[in-house]
Amino acid sequence: MPSSVMPTPRKHDGHASPAAVSAVGLRKSFGDKTVLDGIDLYIPAGSVFALLGPNGAGKTTAVKILSTLVTADGGQAQVAGHDLATEPQAVRAAIGVTGQFSAVDGLITGEENMLLMADLHHLSRSEGRRVTAELLARFDLTDAAGKPASTYSGGMKRRLDIAMTLVGRPRIIFLDEPTTGLDPRSRHTMWQIIRELVTTGVTVLLTTQYLDEADELADRIAVLDNGTIAAEGTAEELKRLIPGGHVRLRFTDPAAYRDAATALPTATGDDDALTLHIPNDGSQHALRALLDRLDTAAVHADELTVHTPDLDDVFFALTGNDTRVPHQPTEALR
Numbered sequence: 420m421p422s423s424v425m426p427t428p429r430k431h432d433g434h435a436s437p438a439a440v441s442a443v444g445l446r447k448s449f450g451d452k453t454v455l456d457g458i459d460l461y462i463p464a465g466s467v468f469a470l471l472g473p474n475g476a477g478k479t480t481a482v483k484i485l486s487t488l489v490t491a492d493g494g495q496a497q498v499a500g501h502d503l504a505t506e507p508q509a510v511r512a513a514i515g516v517t518g519q520f521s522a523v524d525g526l527i528t529g530e531e532n533m534l535l536m537a538d539l540h541h542l543s544r545s546e547g548r549r550v551t552a553e554l555l556a557r558f559d560l561t562d563a564a565g566k567p568a569s570t571y572s573g574g575m576k577r578r579l580d581i582a583m584t585l586v587g588r589p590r591i592i593f594l595d596e597p598t599t600g601l602d603p604r605s606r607h608t609m610w611q612i613i614r615e616l617v618t619t620g621v622t623v624l625l626t627t628q629y630l631d632e633a634d635e636l637a638d639r640i641a642v643l644d645n646g647t648i649a650a651e652g653t654a655e656e657l658k659r660l661i662p663g664g665h666v667r668l669r670f671t672d673p674a675a676y677r678d679a680a681t682a683l684p685t686a687t688g689d690d691d692a693l694t695l696h697i698p699n700d701g702s703q704h705a706l707r708a709l710l711d712r713l714d715t716a717a718v719h720a721d722e723l724t725v726h727t728p729d730l731d732d733v734f735f736a737l738t739g740n741d742t743r744v745p746h747q748p749t750e751a752l753r
């Protein structure tokens with residue numbers, strides 16, 4: 420397991436975007452069970468941030484704290500510039516929450532659920548109807564609007580849940596496991612919805628157990644394990660944290676292949692395929708050093724590919740849950 424951990428920025432000094440969410444040292448225990456053991460978060464406005472972790476890691480607890488549903492035992496947090504402890508009402512006004520604790524009432528129709536939300540947000544009757552119609556159309560629920568929500572599929576319920584959240588025009592949306600239990604098509608629809616939300620300037624904090632989801636959607640990812648953040652960074656930064664990265668050089672000229680093998684003492688070669696495998700973390704510095712060696716030896720490779728470990732490797736290495744058989748890292752062609 421790697422010992423290096425990406426530092427979590429605590430302030431936005433030097434950052435272009437202000438923080439939508441910033442938290443320092445959040446702690447929470449239930450009885451003698453410590454669920455969050457001092458986590459720091461910094462989520463720039465207008466970005467997607469994924470809290471990734473296995474079952475029971477504390478993801479939902481973190482979301483509940485940040486959305487004022489649960490009080491932290493320690494630490495501080497600001498959401499939309501408001502202090503969680505002293506201005507919970509202002510925090511609530513700025514956020515929308517969907518997920519495992521969904522607000523959808525199955526006994527009434529999708530449209531009635533929406534109109535109820537509009538009432539809760541004190542919209543006038545005509546404005547409530549206008550917003551309801553617009554959001555139902557946007558989430559492809561117009562045809563189902565008159566049916567009880569209990570008859571909706573899982574994907575439709577999630578879409579209705581998000582539509583209901585948007586009635587309040589939140590600037591920050593917490594999505595707790597937005598695609599758990601959805602079929603592949605509905606997952607992709609949900610991903611598209613999340614991407615579109617971000618284009619409107621909304622900040623999204625999503626929790627997920629799915630590495631591909633974090634990889635697809637998130638600008639930054641925090642890996643939560645045993646109540647602490649094991650690592651935080653972009654997907655690419657996280658992938659570079661664990662060993663297994665390498666560069667592969669392919670040649671068509673056997674002489675060039677041999678010259679390169681001589682110039683690169685750490686390389687292992689495949690003489691038949693004329694390819695060299697060189698351990699390399701894929702960082703700018705390491706790649707430049709490699710290319711400098713090739714230049715010095717006046718060798719030209721026909722193809723250079725950088726192979727980084729995928730998020731699966733990172734996740735299992737960092738959370739110490741790797742019961743899998745070893746496998747080849749995913750290839751990333753740059």
Ligand SMILES: Nc1ncnc2c1ncn2[C@@H]1O[C@H](COP(=O)(O)OP(=O)(O)OP(=O)(O)O)[C@@H](O)[C@H]1O
Binds near residue numbers: 475
């Ligand atoms: N109200 C509570 N009382 C006692 N224990 C709780 C409570 N809420 C959460 N826990 C425990 O805290 C731990 C973390 O739960 P949490 O729901 O935050 O995890 P999670 O990462 O969201 O997991 P999952 O992916 O399973 O939802 C679990 O062991 C859970 O049993």
